[in-house]
Amino acid sequence: MALPILLTKGLIILVIFGISLLIATYSTYAERKVAAFLQDRIGPNRAGPWGLLQPIADAGKLFFKEDFIPSQASKWLFILGPSLAMFTALMSSAVIPFGDSIRFAWDNVNYDVNVQGIEINIGVLYIFGVVSLGVYGVMVGGWASNNKFSLLGAIRAASQNISYEIALGLSMIAILMMTGSLSVRQIVNEQATFFEWNVFTQPLGFIIFLTCSFAECNRTPFDLPECETELVGGYHTEYSSMKLGLYLFSEYINMFVSSAFISALYFGGFHYPFMNEVNGALEKSMGAVTGHNLATAIGFLVFFGKILFFIFFFMWVRWTLPRFRYDQLMNLGWKIFIPLSILNVVVTGAGLLYDFKYSSWLIVVVMTVLAVMSQAKAPKQQVVPQRTV
Amino acid sequence: MNTTYVPADYLPILIQMGLALGFIVTTMLVTHAIGPKRHSVKKDDPFECGIPVQGDARTPISIKYFLIAILFVLFDVEVIFLYPWAVNFKGLGMTGFIEMVLFMGLLLAGFFYIIRKGVLKWE
Numbered sequence: 001m002a003l004p005i006l007l008t009k010g011l012i013i014l015v016i017f018g019i020s021l022l023i024a025t026y027s028t029y030a031e032r033k034v035a036a037f038l039q040d041r042i043g044p045n046r047a048g049p050w051g052l053l054q055p056i057a058d059a060g061k062l063f064f065k066e067d068f069i070p071s072q073a074s075k076w077l078f079i080l081g082p083s084l085a086m087f088t089a090l091m092s093s094a095v096i097p098f099g100d101s102i103r104f105a106w107d108n109v110n111y112d113v114n115v116q117g118i119e120i121n122i123g124v125l126y127i128f129g130v131v132s133l134g135v136y137g138v139m140v141g142g143w144a145s146n147n148k149f150s151l152l153g154a155i156r157a158a159s160q161n162i163s164y165e166i167a168l169g170l171s172m173i174a175i176l177m178m179t180g181s182l183s184v185r186q187i188v189n190e191q192a193t194f195f196e197w198n199v200f201t202q203p204l205g206f207i208i209f210l211t212c213s214f215a216e217c218n219r220t221p222f223d224l225p226e227c228e229t230e231l232v233g234g235y236h237t238e239y240s241s242m243k244l245g246l247y248l249f250s251e252y253i254n255m256f257v258s259s260a261f262i263s264a265l266y267f268g269g270f271h272y273p274f275m276n277e278v279n280g281a282l283e284k285s286m287g288a289v290t291g292h293n294l295a296t297a298i299g300f301l302v303f304f305g306k307i308l309f310f311i312f313f314f315m316w317v318r319w320t321l322p323r324f325r326y327d328q329l330m331n332l333g334w335k336i337f338i339p340l341s342i343l344n345v346v347v348t349g350a351g352l353l354y355d356f357k358y359s360s361w362l363i364v365v366v367m368t369v370l371a372v373m374s375q376a377k378a379p380k381q382q383v384v385p386q387r388t389v
Numbered sequence: 390m391n392t393t394y395v396p397a398d399y400l401p402i403l404i405q406m407g408l409a410l411g412f413i414v415t416t417m418l419v420t421h422a423i424g425p426k427r428h429s430v431k432k433d434d435p436f437e438c439g440i441p442v443q444g445d446a447r448t449p450i451s452i453k454y455f456l457i458a459i460l461f462v463l464f465d466v467e468v469i470f471l472y473p474w475a476v477n478f479k480g481l482g483m484t485g486f487i488e489m490v491l492f493m494g495l496l497l498a499g500f501f502y503i504i505r506k507g508v509l510k511w512e
Contacts, residue, residue: 009401017408067424071433072445083413090409094402118401120394125472147435148446159454162461169468176475237436242420246413327511330457334509338464338500342493345471349478349486 004106008113012102013094016117020093024252025055027311034315065241072146073238081141082239082246088134089250092257095123097185099270099300103292110289115296116185123184124176127261128169131216134254135161138225141247142235153234156326157218157225163330164215164222167337171208174348175265178202178357184261188269192276199266201357203364204344206266208337213258215333217251220318224326259310260303267306270299456508467496 029044029051036043044051069078099115120126135158142154175198179187191197199206215222226234236247263269278298283291324332344360351359434442474481474489503509 006400010404013401013404013408017405021412063420063423065420065424066426067421068432070435072435072442079417083417086413087409090412091405094405117405118399120399143447145435146446147437149436151446151450155450155454159457162465163457166461166464166468169465170471173468173471173475176472177478180476180479182472182476232436241424242416245420246416330509330511335504339497342497345475346490346493349489352478353483353486 002111004104004111005113008102008104008111009118012113012115013117016093016098017090020090020253020256023256023307023311024249025059027252027255028058028248029055030311031315031318034312035319038316038319059245062242062245067241067243068238070145070147070238074144074146077140077144078238079243081137081144082236082243082250083137084140085134085137085250086246086253088130088137089253089257092127092130092254093260094118095120095126095184096257096260096264097188097269098260098303100296101292102296103289105289114185115300119183119185121181121183121186124172124182124187127184128165131254132161132165134216134250137247137250138235141239145235145238147238149232149237150235153225153231153237156231157235160218160222160224160329160333161216163333164212164337167208167333167341168212168216170338170341170345171205171212172265173341173345174202174205174360177345177349177352184264184269188264188271191268192271194268194273196357197266197268197271202266202344202348202360204340204360205348206262208341208344209266210262212333212337213262214314214317215329217254217258217314219251219255219314221321221324222329223323224329255311255314256307259307259314262310263303263306270296270303272299272302275299453511460503460508464496464500 032054033043033051035041044054047053047057069075094117097114097116097119101112101114103110103112105111138157138161139154142150142152142157145151175187176182178198178201179190181187187198214220218225225231226236231237236244239247275295279292279295282295285291286294340363343363347359347363351357351362435446437443470492471489474485478485
C-alpha cells in the first residue's frame with residue numbers, strides 16, 4: 001500500500017475512533033436527557049451549560065474510584081473481562097463505510113481513499129465474527145467475579161446473545177442474495193436510489209435485524225443480563241471504577257456500531273435522495289477535488305444523522321417497552337424469529353428468481369392480515385392476571 | 390471491486406487494533422494507579438446482599454443453558470453454510486434455489502424435532 005494512502009487511512013481510522021468514543025460518551029448524557037424528556041423531568045443540568053460536561057465528570061469520577069478486586073475472584077480473568085468487551089466493541093467499526101471517498105493529489109497523482117477503516121470483501125463476516133467475540137467479555141467477567149449474581153447474569157447474557165445471533169445471521173441472508181457480496185460498501189452502493197434502500201425491499205428482515213441487535217446489545221426490552229430486580233447488577237455486580245466504566249462504555253459503543261450497521265445495511269448508508277444531482281453540481285462548480293470532498297462530507301453527515309436517529313430509537317424503546325420474561329425472550333428468538341427469517345429467505349429467493357425484489361412484503365401483508373383476523377375473531381374478555389405455581 | 394488481497398492490505402486493521410489496545414491498557418493502568426486501595430475481610434467477600442457468603446459461586450447450573458449452547462453451534466454452522474450460497478445466488482439460479490429449499494426443509498425438520506422434544510421449554 002502506498003504511503004500517502006496508508007497515512008490517510010491512519011488519519012481516517014483515528015478520526016472514526018475518536019468520533020465513536022465521543023458519541024459513546026455523549027450517549028450516556030443523551031440517554032439521561034431522553035429519559036428525562038420522556039418522563040417529564042429535567043435531567044442532568046448542573047455540570048456545565050445544560051449539563052453538557054456531565055459525561056466528563058462521570059468519567060473522571062470513575063477513574064478516581066477504587067479499583068477493587070474481590071479476594072475470591074480470578075485476578076487476571078477479572079481484568080480481562082472488561083478489556084475484552086471493550087476491545088471487541090472498538091474493533092467492530094473497522095469495516096463500516098462512513099462515507100464515500102476522500103480525493104487528494106500527491107506528487108501529481110490523484111488518490112481516492114475510502115472513508116472507512118478497511119474495505120474487505122468479507123466485511124459482514126468480519127462484523128459477525130468480532131461481535132460474537134463480545135460474548136466472551138461478559139462471560140469471562142461474570143465467571144471471574146465468583147459471585148452468584150454475576151455468574152447467573154453472565155450465563156443469561158451468553159445464552160441470550162447466542163440465541164439471537166442465529167436469527168441475526170439468517171435475517172441478513174436475503175440482503176446478501178440481492179447484493180451478491182459480503183462487502184458492506186458494496187451493499188451500501190447497491191442502495192443508491194431511494195426506493196432500493198433495503199428497508200423497502202426487506203421490511204421483514206429489517207424488523208428481525210433491528211430486534212436482534214437490541215438483544216445483542218443487551219438493551220431493553222432484552223436487558224435480562226442486567227435485570228436489577230433479580231440479579232442486583234448482573235455480570236458487572238463486582239466491578240468498580242473504570243472496569244465497570246469499560247463495560248458500560250462498550251455497551252454504548254456497541255449501540256453506536258449496531259446503529260451504524262443498521263443504517264448501512266437497510267437505510268442506504270451515506271446515500272440520500274438526489275445525491276447524484278448534488279454531487280454532480282458540486283463537482284461542476286467547485287472542481288473535481290474540492291467538490292468531491294465536499295460531497296463526501298455531506299454523505300458523512302447524512303450517515304451520522306441516521307446513526308444518531310437509531311441511537312435515539314434505542315433510547316426511546318428503552319422507556320417505552322417493559323422487559324421480557326426469560327421464557328418469552330427465548331421463545332421469541334428461537335420459535336418466532338428463526339422460522340420467520342428462513343421463510344423470508346425462501347420468499348425473497350423465489351421473488352429474485354423472477355427479478356422481483358419486493359416479495360418480502362408478501363409475508364408482511366399476510367402476517368398483518370392474520371394478526372387482524374385473529375384479533376377480530378378473539379372474543380372480548382377481561383384480562384385476568386395469571387399466576388403459575 | 391478488489392478481489393485479490395495481499396497481507397499489506399490488512400494493515401488498517403492492525404492500526405485500529407493498536408488504537409483499541411492502547412486505549413484499554415492506558416485506561417486500566419490509570420484507573421489502577423490513581424484510585425484508593427483499602428482492604429478488609431468483609432469487603433473482600435463477594436457481594437451477597439449482606440448475608441455471609443455461602444460456598445463457591447461456581448456450582449453446576451441448569452442444563453438448559455448448555456443445550457442452548459449446543460443448539461447454537463449446530464444452527465450457526467447451518468447459517469454459515471447459507472452465506473456462500475446467498476452470495477452466489479444469482480449465478481446458481483433455480484437449481485441452487487431448490488437445493489437450498491431442501492436443505493432448509495431438513496434444517497426446519499430438525500428444528501421442529503427439538504421443539505417437540507421440549508428442549509426450548511422454559512419453566
